[in-house]
Amino acid sequence: MTHAGATTHHTSLGLDNRKMAFWAFIGSECLLFTSLISTYLVYKGRSVVGPYPHEILNIPFTSVSTFDLLMSSLMMVLALAAVQRGDMKWGKIWLFSTALLGLVFLGGQVIEFTEFVHQGLTIGTNLFGCTFFVLTGTHGAHVAVGVLWLLTLWVRALQGKLGPANAMTVEITGLYWHFVDVVWIIIFTVVYLIQ
Amino acid sequence: MSEARGLKSWLTTTDHKRIGLLYFWTAFIFFLIGGVEALLIRAQLAQPNGHVVSAETYNQLFTMHGTTMVFLALMPLSASFFNYIVPLQIGARDVAFPRLNAFSYWVFLSGGLLLNASWVTGPLFHAGMLNVAPDGGWFGYANLTERQFSPGPNIDFWLLGLQVLGISSLAAGFNFIVTILNLRAPGMKMMRLPVFTWMTLVTQFLVITAFPVITVGLVFLMFDRFFGTHFYVHEAGATPLLWQHLFWLFGHPEVYILILPAMGIVSDVLPTFSRKPLFGYPVVVYSGILIGFMGWGVWSHHMFSVGLGPIADSVFAATTMLIAVPTGVKIFNWIATLWGGAIRGTTALHFAVGFIAMFVIGGLSGVTHASPPADLQQTDTYYVVAHIHYVLFGGTIFGLFAGIYYWWPKMTGRLLSERLGKWHFWLQFVGMNLAFFPMHFIGLLGMPRRIYTYGPDLGVSTLNLVSTVGAFLIAVSILVLVYNFVRTRRRGQRAPNDPWGGATLEWSIPSPPPVYNFSVIPTVANRLPRWRTEHHGPMTDPPALPPAPIHVPGGSWWPVVAALGLPVMALAPLTHTLWVAFLGAAVLLFGIYRWAFEPFEV
Amino acid sequence: MSEEHQHPTVDVYLRVAAALVILTVLEVGVFYVPAFHAVLVPVLLVLSAAKFALVVMFYMHLKADNTFFTFLFGAPLVLAVGVMVALLLLFFGALTLRGAAGAG
Numbered sequence: 059m060t061h062a063g064a065t066t067h068h069t070s071l072g073l074d075n076r077k078m079a080f081w082a083f084i085g086s087e088c089l090l091f092t093s094l095i096s097t098y099l100v101y102k103g104r105s106v107v108g109p110y111p112h113e114i115l116n117i118p119f120t121s122v123s124t125f126d127l128l129m130s131s132l133m134m135v136l137a138l139a140a141v142q143r144g145d146m147k148w149g150k151i152w153l154f155s156t157a158l159l160g161l162v163f164l165g166g167q168v169i170e171f172t173e174f175v176h177q178g179l180t181i182g183t184n185l186f187g188c189t190f191f192v193l194t195g196t197h198g199a200h201v202a203v204g205v206l207w208l209l210t211l212w213v214r215a216l217q218g219k220l221g222p223a224n225a226m227t228v229e230i231t232g233l234y235w236h237f238v239d240v241v242w243i244i245i246f247t248v249v250y251l252i253q
Numbered sequence: 254m255s256e257a258r259g260l261k262s263w264l265t266t267t268d269h270k271r272i273g274l275l276y277f278w279t280a281f282i283f284f285l286i287g288g289v290e291a292l293l294i295r296a297q298l299a300q301p302n303g304h305v306v307s308a309e310t311y312n313q314l315f316t317m318h319g320t321t322m323v324f325l326a327l328m329p330l331s332a333s334f335f336n337y338i339v340p341l342q343i344g345a346r347d348v349a350f351p352r353l354n355a356f357s358y359w360v361f362l363s364g365g366l367l368l369n370a371s372w373v374t375g376p377l378f379h380a381g382m383l384n385v386a387p388d389g390g391w392f393g394y395a396n397l398t399e400r401q402f403s404p405g406p407n408i409d410f411w412l413l414g415l416q417v418l419g420i421s422s423l424a425a426g427f428n429f430i431v432t433i434l435n436l437r438a439p440g441m442k443m444m445r446l447p448v449f450t451w452m453t454l455v456t457q458f459l460v461i462t463a464f465p466v467i468t469v470g471l472v473f474l475m476f477d478r479f480f481g482t483h484f485y486v487h488e489a490g491a492t493p494l495l496w497q498h499l500f501w502l503f504g505h506p507e508v509y510i511l512i513l514p515a516m517g518i519v520s521d522v523l524p525t526f527s528r529k530p531l532f533g534y535p536v537v538v539y540s541g542i543l544i545g546f547m548g549w550g551v552w553s554h555h556m557f558s559v560g561l562g563p564i565a566d567s568v569f570a571a572t573t574m575l576i577a578v579p580t581g582v583k584i585f586n587w588i589a590t591l592w593g594g595a596i597r598g599t600t601a602l603h604f605a606v607g608f609i610a611m612f613v614i615g616g617l618s619g620v621t622h623a624s625p626p627a628d629l630q631q632t633d634t635y636y637v638v639a640h641i642h643y644v645l646f647g648g649t650i651f652g653l654f655a656g657i658y659y660w661w662p663k664m665t666g667r668l669l670s671e672r673l674g675k676w677h678f679w680l681q682f683v684g685m686n687l688a689f690f691p692m693h694f695i696g697l698l699g700m701p702r703r704i705y706t707y708g709p710d711l712g713v714s715t716l717n718l719v720s721t722v723g724a725f726l727i728a729v730s731i732l733v734l735v736y737n738f739v740r741t742r743r744r745g746q747r748a749p750n751d752p753w754g755g756a757t758l759e760w761s762i763p764s765p766p767p768v769y770n771f772s773v774i775p776t777v778a779n780r781l782p783r784w785r786t787e788h789h790g791p792m793t794d795p796p797a798l799p800p801a802p803i804h805v806p807g808g809s810w811w812p813v814v815a816a817l818g819l820p821v822m823a824l825a826p827l828t829h830t831l832w833v834a835f836l837g838a839a840v841l842l843f844g845i846y847r848w849a850f851e852p853f854e855v
Numbered sequence: 856m857s858e859e860h861q862h863p864t865v866d867v868y869l870r871v872a873a874a875l876v877i878l879t880v881l882e883v884g885v886f887y888v889p890a891f892h893a894v895l896v897p898v899l900l901v902l903s904a905a906k907f908a909l910v911v912m913f914y915m916h917l918k919a920d921n922t923f924f925t926f927l928f929g930a931p932l933v934l935a936v937g938v939m940v941a942l943l944l945l946f947f948g949a950l951t952l953r954g955a956a957g958a959g
Binding site: 072232 | 946
């Protein structure tokens with residue numbers, strides 16, 4: 059991606075413009091997810107009809123999803139390290155792997171959601187359905203955008219247009235990806251483990 | 254001036270100055286629309302048992318008036334100054350992300366058009382004209398806004414329009430935060446920034462933290478209305494109060510988003526026309542920052558009547574009273590700036606001083622609201638309408654108009670007529686007080702808000718008539734302003750670089766500035782670079798011509814293309830067709846990809 | 856780019872990954888072992904906060920980066936936590952009418 063202009067300019071704080079913008083964006087997203095999580099917590103236990111969380115949440119399955127996402131963060135950071143040192147072979151491998159694990163996570167969400175619907179929990183069934191699906195759905199949408207973003211970077215790398223000179227793009231992609239992972243860490247605890 | 258002309262140059266512009274002008278004119282037109290809505294409201298209320306409009310139309314009028322004024326007039330008018338003036342005040346050539354800046358404008362325009370399309374698209378929904386505009390109040394309380402009680406598309410227009418507008422504001426928020434922090438000229442330390450730029454910075458932090466909350470609230474409402482969820486439905490175990498919390502968690506910071514820029518303008522205008530530095534600059538800056546933080550702690554003072562309980566009520570009463578302190582501090586600093594100064598009574602100064610007086614009145618009624626028992630009588634009555642309009646009209650609008658008269662020469666190269674300006678000011682000042690002061694009494698005498706008519710036995714008929722006269726007087730004053738715009742466009746006195754003797758960087762360059770702003774980026778040595786003070790002499794203005802050609806990024810089609818995707822996506826729920834959402838998303842993605850891979854040197 | 860930061864080595868990244876895995880195992884363990892149920896919530900909150908901190912500080916590089924980024928992220932984060940706590944108190948605590956009525 060051709061953002062060379064932004065990085066070579068001197069800035070007042072000596073910090074990259076895009077990196078600064080992105081951290082501001084992540085700060086903003088904290089408020090977005092907090093509103094969703096707070097709603098989940100405030101409405102916990104208030105469903106008038108079932109199914110209820112303890113009847114339907116699958117901890118073993120979700121634990122695997124959680125591991126998957128955590129490992130994808132490792133791959134993301136390995137991808138960044140590779141691109142920064144100019145090792146594009148491993149840069150491409152790790153970028154693709156991150157996206158792949160992201161897709162696996164999304165696949166897991168699809169399986170989970172389908173299973174829930176079969177067991178009678180849809181988005182409109184009860185408050186648990188509303189808050190659960192909107193919260194995890196928003197998170198999943200963020201993962202999907204991330205996968206698209208990663209695959210785009212991977213394709214650019216295949217085209218030879220990604221390298222240490224524009225490693226900042228990979229770094230910022232990483233910030234997004236890790237943030238999405240961190241949100242999942244919270245969701246896993248608050249929704250699945252604390253019932 | 255060798256700048257490109259023509260429609261294409263405006264559609265593809267990434268120049269903050271052009272974007273600022275686009276914001277200005279678009280916002281001003283929406284301001285006029287919101288004003289017409291207000292006049293219709295006042296015409297209806299001029300007498301008891303009025304029949305100028307039906308109750309249903311009336312609901313749409315006050316909803317659209319509020320929504321339009323807050324989101325389509327006041328915020329974008331402020332944005333026009335963020336865009337035009339902030340890069341000049343910090344000594345930059347443009348904002349950090351010029352294409353994102355253009356994107357913000359086009360998204361704002363499309364959101365505003367989407368909202369206002371509701372006035373005329375009734376027939377497309379098998380309803381009459383003037384039937385499907387949003388009608389749930391500008392704050393859209395649940396569960397009135399649920400599909401059960403608002404079956405038509407009115408609320409859908411509202412929530413979709415606001416979601417689109419939110420994206421515009423968020424994008425601009427990130428842009429200006431980075432711009433102000435990272436693109437300052439050498440020597441422009443944070444505590445040398447003009448107060449307008451400081452207040453802009455605080456405002457953008459409020460935007461990026463508050464808008465996500467309303468986004469979530471609106472998503473919940475949309476899902477309730479379209480996908481059968483029950484986020485605000487009591488029977489499902491939920492509560493409409495959640496909406497109120499989410500809305501006001503956004504809504505209170507929003508009112509500071511509305512007032513801080515105007516306070517910033519006043520803080521720049523007063524010193525210029527007192528020929529004296531701002532009294533207590535650091536304190537004014539810190540107060541602004543404090544107001545930003547504390548603004549997050551008061552939201553439930555909009556909910557004193559819902560039964561939060563004595564502890565919650567007391568906590569929010571206390572925080573609300575406390576927030577008056579930094580505001581009061583600013584007032585004293587402004588007065589101290591004027592005190593002993595060599596006053597030049599320009600129109601801009603009139604509006605700035607008017608701001609102080611009107612905002613104090615609005616602030617006083619606000620403090621009375623801070624007491625829950627008092628508020629229980631005031632809430633939902635015209636007393637609150639008085640408060641709102643003293644702070645937002647007497648405050649924000651007066652401040653913005655001060656900015657118009659102050660920065661018009663810089664932005665257009667012509668001075669507005671001071672004679673017409675004084676007429677505008679006095680007509681508006683008298684009109685405003687006639688319109689809104691009686692509302693304190695109207696409210697305390699028992700007239701609720703949002704009722705389309707009232708009985709003669711309520712005893713508020715004369716006061717309402719006075720208020721209506723005042724509103725029309727405001728309209729006359731705005732006509733004077735419009736006439737001023739039109740007349741001075743060709744015949745106005747041409748403006749030099751610095752018609753006022755200003756202290757800050759924007760006055761060191763031509764009016765209007767060349768496309769690259771500064772022929773040479775200045776090095777700043779103090780807070781009042783263009784003034785001679787006892788500590789330093791004035792800066793040397795940049796030379797008329799740059800020593801070497803300056804690269805200026807060209808335009809780009811992708812911001813407007815990407816922006817188009819959003820209203821298309823919004824059409825999907827309105828038309829109940831899913832594929833339209835995918836089409837809109839495709840347009841958005843296409844625009845973003847082309848944007849990302851376009852060679853664009855800042 | 857004028858930013859100087861030592862990149863953590865791959866070694867550090869792998870050790871963080873191992874720590875994340877262990878913490879997750881502990882979390883799931885606390886969930887399943889009945890003996891811990893009394894302290895389930897505080898323990899889980901601490902464990903997940905630790906994972907959060909590890910990812911943010913090392914994978915997102917916040918620890919080694921300019922403190923300004925910590926402010927840019929930290930201030931909204933603190934605000935968000937404050938808002939969440941306030942909402943929980945408003946809906947559940949003695950701040951509600953029900954709560955206050957019950958108290959006296």
